[in-house]
Amino acid sequence: MLAMAKTRLIDRLPSVRGSLAADAPLSSLTWFRTGGPAEVLFRPADVDDLRALRAAVPAGVPVTVLGLGSNVLVRDGGIPGVVIVLGKAFAEIEFDGAELTAGAGALDVNVSRACRDRGIAGLEFLSGIPGTVGGALRMNAGAYGRETSDIAASAVAVDPAGRLHELTAAEMGFTYRHSSVDPAWIFVEGRFRGTPGDRDEIAKRMAEITESRRATQPVQARTGGSTFKNPAQDPEGRKAWQLIDAAGCRGLAIGRASVSTQHCNFLLNDGGATASDIESLGEEIRARVKERFGVTLEWEIARIGLTEAEARKGWPE
Numbered sequence: 001m002l003a004m005a006k007t008r009l010i011d012r013l014p015s016v017r018g019s020l021a022a023d024a025p026l027s028s029l030t031w032f033r034t035g036g037p038a039e040v041l042f043r044p045a046d047v048d049d050l051r052a053l054r055a056a057v058p059a060g061v062p063v064t065v066l067g068l069g070s071n072v073l074v075r076d077g078g079i080p081g082v083v084i085v086l087g088k089a090f091a092e093i094e095f096d097g098a099e100l101t102a103g104a105g106a107l108d109v110n111v112s113r114a115c116r117d118r119g120i121a122g123l124e125f126l127s128g129i130p131g132t133v134g135g136a137l138r139m140n141a142g143a144y145g146r147e148t149s150d151i152a153a154s155a156v157a158v159d160p161a162g163r164l165h166e167l168t169a170a171e172m173g174f175t176y177r178h179s180s181v182d183p184a185w186i187f188v189e190g191r192f193r194g195t196p197g198d199r200d201e202i203a204k205r206m207a208e209i210t211e212s213r214r215a216t217q218p219v220q221a222r223t224g225g226s227t228f229k230n231p232a233q234d235p236e237g238r239k240a241w242q243l244i245d246a247a248g249c250r251g252l253a254i255g256r257a258s259v260s261t262q263h264c265n266f267l268l269n270d271g272g273a274t275a276s277d278i279e280s281l282g283e284e285i286r287a288r289v290k291e292r293f294g295v296t297l298e299w300e301i302a303r304i305g306l307t308e309a310e311a312r313k314g315w316p317e
Contacts, residue, residue, distance in 0.1 A: 009081070009315070010040045014056045017045040018087075026074050029066060029085065031130070033222045035074025035275045036305060038064075038083035039315050046089045047158070047188050054186065055162030057082055063160075064304060065186055067132040068107065071139070071225050073303045076275045077311025086134060090188060095120075098194045099153065104134030104187045108141070111192075116206060121197025123151055128209040130225060134187040139300075140174045144209055149174035151192045157185040164188075177229055177300060218260045222269035227282060228297040240297055241265035247288040254281040279303055 010022040024041035027034050044050035057063055062081030066072065090105030093114045100120070102111050111133065112126040126136070128143040135141060136148045137155050152169045159165060165185065173180025181187075213219055228240040241264050244250070250264040255277030260266040267278055286297045 009058075009061065012058055013040065013053065013082075016042065016053050017049045019043045023078075024083070026066070026069075026079065026083065030069035030072055030074055030224075031222065032069075032073055032224050032269050032273075032275070032278060034076075034269055034273055034278070036076050036078025036308075036311060038078060039080050040082045042082050042084050043087050044084065044089070047164075050084070050086075050186065050188065051158055051162035051164070053082075054158055054160060057160070063184070063186075065134065067105075067135040068130060070130040071135060071301055073224055073275055073278055073301050075279070075303065075305035076308045077306030079305040080315045084186065086132075086188070090134075098196055099191060100194065101189055101191045102133045103189050104132060104137070106133045108132065108136055112206060115194055116199060116202045119197055119199045119202065120194035121202050122146075122194040123192065124202055124205040124209060127206045128213055133190050137172070137187045137190050138179055138181070139177050140179055142177070144212070147174070147176075151194065153191045153193050155181075155187055155190040157181060157187045160184050176232075217263050218266050218268060221260070221266075222271075222273075223260070223266045224278075224301045226265050226300050227267050228265055228286075229300045231295050231297060234293065234295050239265075243289045243293055243295060243297070244285055247285070247292045249285050249288055252281065252284065254284060257281045259285065275303075275305075276307065 008022060010020055013020060021041045024038045026038050042053060064079050065084045086105035090103035093100060093102045093106055093111060095118060098120050108126040108129040108131050112123050115123045125144045125146040129136065129141050131141055140148050142148065154169060155167050155172060157165050157167060167181065230239045244264045249259050251261045252259045256270050256273035257277035258268050258270050260268050267281055289295055289297050
């Protein structure tokens with residue numbers, strides 16, 4: 001008697017108004033342009049569609065939210081479970097005076113531009129963060145002297161049972177590049193506070209940020225953004241890039257992945273790099289910095305999914 005075939009995860013999920021796809025490629029959705037597929041990729045039509053599917057995901061099946069893909073490395077074996085991408089329905093931006101509500105799928109740069117057009121200051125730094133509102137809330141994204149925690153008033157998230165929760169900024173527990181909100185909760189929108197400002201001055205500051213990024217970062221390359229957090233334990237207060245540079249890692253390469261010579265806290269896919277190349281390069285950097293300075297660099301880029309060896313065993317039950 002033949003063994004019963006394993007039921008595919010997508011066949012265990014209910015119908016949705018958005019879209020569901022099995023074994024969906026993810027490399028085109030990440031800035032590194034590498035990595036394996038999603039076991040199931042879900043693009044919800046709206047918040048209610050997201051809530052219904054989230055509540056129906058079988059117990060034990062992992063759920064991963066993928067934003068703009070700018071601060072993530074998808075491993076070569078892909079991501080088991082359900083991967084959620086929040087699209088246009090989650091990208092709306094609404095204003096109430098100097099306050100605004102933005103969907104979790106809204107691009108950070110679009111939020112800053114919308115504020116510029118309305119003369120709302122304080123959110124210019126978002127133009128220097130290549131991500132979405134959801135990602136900014138999750139990791140307290142920051143740049144150019146400001147962080148998401150400086151402007152966040154509240155947020156709305158969906159829990160694994162599909163229930164909505166409104167969280168104050170204090171309840172989000174922001175620290176450096178981190179929020180203490182349960183990782184299983186999915187942000188769907190955030191509310192932010194700005195201040196009335198001069199449009200020309202706001203535009204000038206945003207232009208300065210754009211020019212600074214172009215001059216100091218490999219913005220046209222296949223990269224994941226800043227790779228490691230700035231360490232708090234370095235006695236000399238050096239930033240991650242300074243430690244990487246001093247450890248002799250500028251331009252270091254493994255396979256088709258290399259350390260940017262323009263900004264050595266950025267790793268590059270030079271064309272055809274595997275996620276394993278990139279992750280191995282990052283680990284080599286960490287080892288060299290640890291050996292030279294006794295400082296352990298922490299990954300800022302989220303590394304998610306399975307290695308090829310793990311994936312060959314099949315998707316987890």
